Amino acid sequence: EVQLEQSGAEVKKPGESLRISCKTSGYSFTSYWITWVRQMPGKGLEWMGTIAPRDSYTTYNPSFQGHVTFSVDKSVDTAYLQWSSLRASDTAIYYCARLPADNSGYAYFWGQGTLVTVS
């Protein structure tokens, strides 16, 4: 069974750094790209970008480029989303999701989400 298990809720102050995780299981981690999606409070979904676990090739939405970093650790089948300096506007739920076999861009399996509060 494909599973994406995300790390728990975080409360941070502006300017602090943060890394949240997405632990995968039930499939070959390096064979499927991972995407990150933001959902601000009471708002819709925003595609942040994708990472290919095999070689860490990344694609960022220009709206997020330079403010977030995607990474993976293949030894533990885990993807990460990190910030070096958080802003209050980063308060949101962040979802990781796995793309299909052809990496065509729609999100087939989703994590449960990580709530990040910056205040």
Next chain:
Amino acid sequence: EIVLTQSPGTLSLSPGEGATLSCRASQSVYRNFLAWYQQRPGQAPKLLIYAASNRAAGLPDRFSGRGSGTDFTLTISRLEPEDFAMYYCQQYGSSPRTFGQGTKLEIK
């Protein structure tokens, strides 16, 4: 960037009725690479439809997607109580991938 506009913003219907949700793109979606998701309160989104008309595994055939180019629809026949939720379309034919703003399907 392709802008997706969903309509209506809110759709009020009764269980047993049929629903038609619309998603219009600001430019043609490459190869009709359009997906639909359902999101219930407090839950992660769930893939329903990909490539405009292909149902995700295990999805009841009450759900169907159609359309091409710039106009796409999601149809839900015989609404069940669990169908009342938010619905989002997403295009993945060009970067950046973009989502519509969502349609809320609520019980009348």
